[in-house]
Amino acid sequence: MSVIEISHLTRDYGSGKGIFDVTFQVNEGEVFGFLGPNGAGKTTTIRHLIGFIRNKAGQCTINGLDCWRDSAKIHQSLGYIPGEISFFDDMTGTDYLKFVSKYKGIAESGRQKELIERFELNPEGKIRKMSKGMKQKLGIVTAFMNDPDILILDEPTSGLDPLMQNRFIELIADEKNKGKTVLLSSHIFEEVERTCDRIGIIKDGKLVTVDSVETLRERHMRTYTVSLNTPEEASEFAKDFGGTASGVNVTVASKLSLESIFMDYYGGGHNDQ
Amino acid sequence: MINSTLYLREMKKSWKMLLIFAAVLTMYVSIIIAMYDPEMMKTLDTFNQIMPEMMAAFGMNGMATSLLGFMVSYLYGFILLIFPMVFSILRGNGLIAKYTENGAIWVLTAAPVRRMKIVCTQLAVLLSGVFLLMIYTTVLELIVAGSQFPDEFEVKQLLALNSGLISLQMFIAGICFLSSCIFSDTKYSMAFGAGIPAFMYVLKMLANVGEKTEAAKYFSFFTLFDGNALIAGETSAIVCTIVLFAGAVVMYVLGCVIFCRKDMAL
Numbered sequence: 103m104s105v106i107e108i109s110h111l112t113r114d115y116g117s118g119k120g121i122f123d124v125t126f127q128v129n130e131g132e133v134f135g136f137l138g139p140n141g142a143g144k145t146t147t148i149r150h151l152i153g154f155i156r157n158k159a160g161q162c163t164i165n166g167l168d169c170w171r172d173s174a175k176i177h178q179s180l181g182y183i184p185g186e187i188s189f190f191d192d193m194t195g196t197d198y199l200k201f202v203s204k205y206k207g208i209a210e211s212g213r214q215k216e217l218i219e220r221f222e223l224n225p226e227g228k229i230r231k232m233s234k235g236m237k238q239k240l241g242i243v244t245a246f247m248n249d250p251d252i253l254i255l256d257e258p259t260s261g262l263d264p265l266m267q268n269r270f271i272e273l274i275a276d277e278k279n280k281g282k283t284v285l286l287s288s289h290i291f292e293e294v295e296r297t298c299d300r301i302g303i304i305k306d307g308k309l310v311t312v313d314s315v316e317t318l319r320e321r322h323m324r325t326y327t328v329s330l331n332t333p334e335e336a337s338e339f340a341k342d343f344g345g346t347a348s349g350v351n352v353t354v355a356s357k358l359s360l361e362s363i364f365m366d367y368y369g370g371g372h373n374d375q
Numbered sequence: 376m377i378n379s380t381l382y383l384r385e386m387k388k389s390w391k392m393l394l395i396f397a398a399v400l401t402m403y404v405s406i407i408i409a410m411y412d413p414e415m416m417k418t419l420d421t422f423n424q425i426m427p428e429m430m431a432a433f434g435m436n437g438m439a440t441s442l443l444g445f446m447v448s449y450l451y452g453f454i455l456l457i458f459p460m461v462f463s464i465l466r467g468n469g470l471i472a473k474y475t476e477n478g479a480i481w482v483l484t485a486a487p488v489r490r491m492k493i494v495c496t497q498l499a500v501l502l503s504g505v506f507l508l509m510i511y512t513t514v515l516e517l518i519v520a521g522s523q524f525p526d527e528f529e530v531k532q533l534l535a536l537n538s539g540l541i542s543l544q545m546f547i548a549g550i551c552f553l554s555s556c557i558f559s560d561t562k563y564s565m566a567f568g569a570g571i572p573a574f575m576y577v578l579k580m581l582a583n584v585g586e587k588t589e590a591a592k593y594f595s596f597f598t599l600f601d602g603n604a605l606i607a608g609e610t611s612a613i614v615c616t617i618v619l620f621a622g623a624v625v626m627y628v629l630g631c632v633i634f635c636r637k638d639m640a641l
Contacts, residue, residue: 152485154639178487188478192388204380206486 105130105252105283106151111160113146121146121307123160128285133278135298135315136287137364143307144287145185148256151285152182164252177206181245185256185287187237195225195232195240199247208248217243220269234261242270246277253277253284259293271296291364303367310367322363325355377496378488385500389466393504396458397511403454404512408519411445411527432580442520442527443536447602451540456576456597459508459544464569466504467551470497471634472564480639494634498552498627505548509541532606539612542619543600547572549626556630559640596622 104127114120121143128134138144149155150162153173162169164176189198199214218225223239232240238261245253259267267290274284274297288294294301295315302312311318330336330350340347345354423430433453471494474480483493513534520528554567575595582592592598599619604612 149639152481154481154484156636156638173484174487174489177485180485182481182485184478184481184485186478189482190384190479191477201380201384202482202486205378205483205488 103130104128106134106162106164106254106285108147108151108162109160111147111150111157111162113150113155113158115146118306121304124304124307124309125160126302126309126312128283130283131278131281132300133274133284133286133298135294135301136285136304137289137291137294137301138287138304139289142304144304145256146307147304148185148254148285148287151254152180153177179251181248181250181253181255183238183241183245183255183258185260187241189229189237189240191228191230194228195223195236198229198240199225199243202244203247206248211247211249213249214243214247217246220273221266235263235266238262239266242273246273251282253282253286255284255286257288258286259288259290267293303364305367318363322366323355325353327351327353376492377499378492381483381488381493381496382500385470385497386503388469389500389504392462392465393507396462396508400454400458400508400512401515404450404515405519407449407454408442408446408516408523410449411442411524428584431583431585433583442524443529443532443606444603446516446520447536447606451536451600451602455512455540456543456600459505460547460572460576462504462508463501463544463548463551464565464572466501467548467555467568468561468564470501471552471555472558472561472568475559475639476561484639490635491631494556494631498631501548501552502545505544506541509537509544512540513537532608535608536602536605539600539602539605539616539619542616542623543597545623546596546599546619546626549623549630553626553630553633556634556637559637 106128108127109125111124112120112122114122119141124143124147126134136144136147146155150157151164151169153169153176156170164180167176169176190201193201202208203210203214217223221239221242223236223243225240225243229237229240238258242258245255245258259270262270271293274286277284278297284297286294286298298315300312300314301318303310313321328339328351330339330352333347333350336347336350336352339345340352340354343352343354345352471480474483484490516533516537517530520533550571551568554571555564558564558567575597578591578595579597581588582590582595582598596619599615601609601612601615605616
């Protein structure tokens with residue numbers, strides 16, 4: 103059963119910017135990776151889901167509820183981390199967490215404390231003076247603290263150090279085990295590869311492909327057959343490079359990393375553009 | 376209709392500003408009422424003779440004979456118009472446009488709280504501030520004037536005067552609120568929220584100066600607040616007060632609807 107459904111969603115900002123005819127679903131209990139370079143339309147798509155932008159053409163629903171009209175209802179069981187995070191700067195982290203809990207009507211549970219410890223967040227002190235990473239952690243705690251069923255995360259690990267990125271990936275794995283539905287946008291291939299079941303790649307506002315991580319890899323797997331001088335050498339070679347030997351011939355396959363797959367879709371460019 | 380958590384947070388932010396404005400108003404209101412003194416009136420008359428245009432521009436036309444007339448000239452021409460107006464401008468901008476600009480609005484909208492409730496809460500905060508200032512001013516006037524000149528004014532007239540002022544301030548708050556809802560940029564929210572009332576006030580000043588520029592009053596909503604006519608209980612003044620009030624309500628509704636339909640491009 104699909105929890106998040108986007109069909110033919112279009113928002114044209116002019117001069118080629120925006121999103122065009124984006125269609126995909128995220129099923130219950132699935133972690134869906136939403137991959138694309140900066141400015142490809144990830145955030146625009148997500149803003150529709152969160153109810154920040156009204157859908158002009160196409161539909162987007164969460165649990166069958168319209169993302170614009172029923173936004174308040176959807177947010178009862180939704181956790182969200184924005185791509186560009188900002189808070190009420192004048193508050194301390196502790197005050198902010200208290201405020202959000204009361205504002206959203208979340209009952210006090212040990213969950214918040216557990217998340218604070220997990221990410222080594224120090225919520226004391228004014229948010230204005232917090233580092234980018236600390237703010238990101240605060241955003242993570244806010245999104246997960248009411249234990250929502252659906253998580254929409256827009257580049258959630260930006261600003262985190264590698265250790266914290268790992269902890270975040272573990273957190274996603276835990277949530278997945280609990281049966282949560284996750285939409286995770288990213289341009290970090292590793293985190294998507296490690297956490298997601300299926301991946302949608304978006305380019306210039308158009309969805310290029312939606313597939314499972316495995317299928318994507320297989321589709322882009324290349325095999326080579328090399329001939330060596332002796333069968334002994336061949337079997338050694340096969341052992342070292344994980345190929346299969348038959349006589350003097352060895353067949354090796356190279357699994358492309360998601361990054362290379364990604365670059366295929368972007369015409370071999372090296373940068374974010 | 377409102378979210379109490381958000382309301383309390385925002386009132387906490389208004390609090391300091393309200394205290395400062397209340398202090399300033401206390402000073403002016405008590406000094407000016409204390410200045411009501413036949414002897415002092417002569418001094419002010421001298422000012423009027425020396426620089427009548429300057430005094431008239433600020434609404435101090437020296438026509439005052441009664442205490443309330445004196446207050447209309449010296450309090451309701453500048454101080455009681457400008458200070459609550461500055462409060463509305465600053466808070467109006469800070470309650471919505473500032474959050475939309477710096478992106479913190481997501482904290483409020485990405486939550487199980489309807490946009491209508493959010494915007495109504497912010498409006499309630501703005502109006503609470505305006506009402507608190509107005510109520511404080513009224514109580515202060517009643518105390519100061521009542522203790523010094525208990526026989527020189529009628530409470531009913533003062534209340535009529537202040538209800539007109541409240542309507543005017545609600546109208547100004549409406550302009551600030553509406554522009555805060557429309558614009559996602561504090562630059563523009565401020566340009567309209569502060570610019571329109573300030574420009575209108577300048578027009579009023581121009582109209583006060585002399586006959587040549589009197590026509591300017593037809594272009595300023597400040598003309599709808601006529602202190603002397605309110606004291607006299609003239610029907611036209613009551614109509615003007617109702618017009619201001621209705622205009623304010625229209626702007627509140629419009630602001631709320633616009634906020635609810637707006638794209639939050641953070």
